[in-house]
Amino acid sequence: MSAPLDHHFIPAFFLAQWAGANGKLIEYTKKAGKLIAKPVGPRATGFERELYSFPELPRDIAQFVEQEFLNYADRTASDALRLHLDGSSSQWTVELISAWSRFVIALQFRHPDAMPEFRVAAKSVWDESGAKYQKDYEAIKKPEDPPTFGEYLASRDPLTGTKMHVNMIIKIFDNEVLGKHLNNMKWGILDVSKSRHRFLLSCRPVCFANLREPEGVAYLPIGPMKMFVAANNLRTLQVLRSIPPRELVHNHNRFSVGRARRFVWAHDESQSAFVEKHMSTNLEPTPLFPGIGYHPDALN
DSSP states (O other): OOOOOEEESSOHHHHGGGOOTTSOEEEEEEETTEEEEEEEOGGGSSEEETTTOOTTSOTTTTTHIIIIIIHHHHHHHHHHHHHHHHTOOSSOOHHHHHHHHHHHHHHHHOOTTTHHHHHHHHHHHHHHTHHHHHHHHHHHOOTTSOSSHHHHHHHHOTTHHHHHHHHHHHHHHTOHHHHHHHHTSEEEEEEOTTSSSOOOEESSOOEEEOTTSTTOEEEEEEETTEEEEEESSHHHHHHHHHSOHHHHHHHHHHHHHHHOSSOEEESSSTTHHHHHHHTTSSOOOSSSSTTTTTOTTOOO
């Protein structure tokens, strides 16, 4: 089987929640300041060619992040999403809870504008660790070994550095500290079916707010009428449930659409005027994750 080259930063199974009866959703983009709305299938949008590829590696492992790690992560997250949508509470397993947390966190990091930052950060961390590794190496190296740790690695596997870059980026996506925190938050689904408008989805769809504080929350729309919410305490979840659906939809859409860097998606074109007014008007400053090379567990 050939390796996938269209790497989705918003997976097709997730985009499919916004698709209509014809199997298509509306993709919004801006070209030269003009809003363009186009019906597309879930697999035909939300991707970039070889986004997570490492062409320095042999062909059979160059697509490892997409073909192995994200393939598994998205398949298990798809099962978790089904439970959210069905309202099932009895079938959640430890694996599915972790899979959903991993998915939510990875959506924050796997954007095309973030990947160059992570590649540079991974290389920087690896390069700066050289002095420490050299010191440890000198304590154990044998007389017949090369004089430097770098030469020793090169003699064993000249691609060690690149493979470490891959592992570091996977560790960012599969953030253990954030994952444990999200696993232990109070989860809920907000239903806005009584609202005239529906949730829009942008390419920056996740919000994390004040996670270290008692009122901390994370939220993500999981369809036009439902939103996943994780809160540090039940009181915060109850407050969110008390907000009128119309207000929830408006506030989320304005925030998410304003942060859109590439795309906004909708189940129809009824909110085109809203998208045109707000799309990309409140972009996050770049670099998106300025401290990631020093604090891999940080969100900001």
